[in-house]
Amino acid sequence: MAKLILKFEAAVLKEIPLKKTSLSIGRSPGNDVVIDNLAVSGHHARLSIDEDHYVLEDMNSLNGTFLNNQRIRRSTLKDGDEIVIGKHSLVYREEGGIMPRDMVEATQPAQQRSMDSTMVLDTKQRREFLAKATSVSTGSTGELTGEATGVPGAGAKDRLGCLIVLDGKTDQREYILTSKLTVIGKSDMASVKLKGWFAPRVAAVINRREGGYTIAPSDKAGAAKVNSEVLSASRELKEGDMIQIGRVKMQFNFRE
């Protein structure tokens, strides 16, 4: 594990093992390495892992950050480098190589993480981390995009449903249910449009969820029936289900 050795003139003050992917140095108490000296800015410099090495960055400090006697803004660290901040120096030691980023995260002490600032994994890290996390228990290295909500459109189980109008007045004879939400009624929001004076504004709403469909009543329950039962709560639509709203009869089918 890499470490920093904090020195004041010749005296070694302490050794700081680098357990985190990013480490802040400064005078403010919130820093990972606090150097209490007026020459040091509140947030003076930062160390962070970039690929397989640590990078030192000056955080626009007043008195500057020096690496091997040169003032730097941003520089890669190598074993034995000496960082000077004010009158303090920090020697960078790489013993046994630095830890890969995911390992660093996983081994961080609990009290450090609790409400630590949020961090994001980039695509590459995400893949690597998930591959590692999942291969241990399941052996799967398949789709690792972090996709979760099952957006319809892909996959064999995402069959398309359709409504075929058997009787009654509607604006089309057949509706293919590609939308996430299909509203049935007279309302402007409805995509299955009922006609006639007394047609309900919204009779029912069909939801497309993970390869299947559910139908739910609108505010005014009782306007729709499924297989002759009054629709009072959300239910799954099955092949051949008959939806009846007033004189309109529609059959639900999955498309081949």
Place this chain on the structure above:
Amino acid sequence: MQIAVGARSDTGLVRQNNEDQYAVDLSLNLYVLCDGMGGQAAGEVASKLGVDTILEHCRQAAQDPALEVFGGAKSEFSEMTNRLASGIRLSNKAIHEAADKSPTTSGMGSTVVAARLNGNILSVAHVGDSRIYLFREGELRQLTQDHSLVMEQVRRGLISPEEAEQSELANVIMRALGAEPTVEVDLDEHWLNEGDQILLCSDGLTRMVPDAQIAPVLTEPYTAQQACERLVELANEHGGEDNVTVILVRLEADPPPAWWKKALHTVLGGDHQWQN
């Protein structure tokens, strides 16, 4: 049906500054909440840029419906949902580009949850670990799935939800605005009924207050604003370790009409019970 909205953002008890940002546009029925991240003040910059970009895009689109949908429209979603996604993709671009410009903002990012109501249809979009809940008939249901490492592990069955809460990796998120040049936005649509409540919140609420304690606040006879204030208070009572922001949207019944309107309604007819 009428809409009542409350909102509240608080720094909490531990953090120095508030990196959360939110916006409510009552004319568009648009609600946006961003939780920024990044050193120094960068988190605040990112979340503000996120909210502003989304708001501006949706406002422009309201003026000019032909405005291009950034990143392409998905056919299964309504125009309004696609517009929300478009605004979020633009905000990702804005944050990503701003982050590259200056070393102080490099690596900044933000989560986002955004919701918009069009009649009874709620459009929902999100990136990161801020959340949207639907409170219906006494039950609190999470409409968004956190893009966090631990929730991904839960979904894969590797750890239990309880373990996820305790995990040291709870702060690692898989997606954020600004992290990469493009972002994948999760979208969804829901049909809302009268009496439903929608809660948008940053993880400063959900990591401090369990769902079981959020729900009762929503059943109290508070106004939407009072409920928001109570939720923030609860987060702080539980430690207030992070910034906390909540937006509460309530679909309330219209006040009962005057007697003469009722009479008129009876005489002229209207929304009759539909005869089966």
